[in-house]
Amino acid sequence: MTKDNKPTRNTSGRGQRDLRVRVKTAKGRKISSTRWLERQLNDPYVQKARREGFRGRAAFKILELDERFRFLVPGARVVDLGAAPGGWAQVAVPKINSNNARKGKPVGRLIGVDIQEIDPMDGAEFHVLDFLEDGADDKVKAWLGGGADVVMSDMAAASSGHKQTDHLRIMALVEAAAYFAFDVLEPGGTFVAKVLAGGAESDVMQVLKRHFDKTIHVKPPASRADSSEKFLVATGFRGGVAD
Known part of the structure; x- marks a missing residue:
């Protein structure tokens, strides 16, 4: 750097240092x-x-999805499936005002479940639960104590190392989350779920289209470009009985 604060020219013939760790x-x-x-x-x-x-980079995925679709609003009742370590809940709590930090605004509620323990968070109610076990959806409904405005799922099965097997496992979780959403969502509600590209998601997509006004695939900027991960976002739940 020279005295007049202009950068000096690199005359060494070497490129910039690789700052990658x-x-x-x-x-x-x-x-x-x-x-x-x-x-x-x-x-x-x-x-x-x-x-x-934030508790993890996944927080930015739900933040980016909400910036586009605006489903996390003050007073919303939210079910967060696969909630550990709590990044999605960190984004949702202040937006739905479940911690009552925004005085004068409607107060929402967030119920988070995961097979793992989750550190407590003001404005969120966390439970340890395997969502695929018998009666799991009834337990979540009892904790919720009424309808939901948003069901969001970041559930994922442990990787087997086999791409197609992993895809089918996560789609089983997405399907379980979707049918739970049909059962608890209020009219106009939103369903968001992580999926892995692989073909089977088209079947769930077709079911969602029969129950929501709009259903699309989205890959938010926070999802790694080399990942097969994407999200199903279904808005405008029509109500009624699931298939």
């Missing part, structure tokens, strides 16, 4: 784990989540 493969750690760690360390959304105090 690289991780060496440690003994006992798989190459795939090393690649995942390197990707996490270099992911701008991971870094942004840390700076802004």
Whole structure:
């Protein structure tokens, strides 16, 4: 830098230093784990989540979806399936005002469930539950104590390493979430669910189209470009009995 604050020209013939964090493969750690760690360390959304105090980068996915579709509003009653570690709830709580921080605005409610424990959060009610077990949907309905305006699902099965198997597993979760949504959503409600591209999602898509005014696939900017992850967003629930 010169005295007049103008940058000096690089005359060394070398390019700019590569600022990407690289991780060496440690003994006992798989190459795939090393690649995942390197990707996490270099992911701008991971870094942004840390700076802004979110529990994970997934918070930005629901934030971006809500910015487009506007379903998280003051007073909304929300069911968050696959809620751990709580990033989606962190976004939803202030928007629906379930923590009553926005005095004079309608107060919403958020019920989050996951097979894992979730650290407590003001304005959210978390429960440990396997959503595929018998009677799980009845438990969630009892905790909710009425209808919902939004059902959102970030549920995902543990990876098997086989792409088609993983796709079918997550679609089973999406289907369970969708039929639960048919049972609890108020007219005009919204359903949001994570899916993996693979073909079987078209069947769920067709069912959703019969019950909602609009149903589309969306890949928010926070989803990694190299991921097969995308989201089903169904708005304008028509009510009625599920198929």
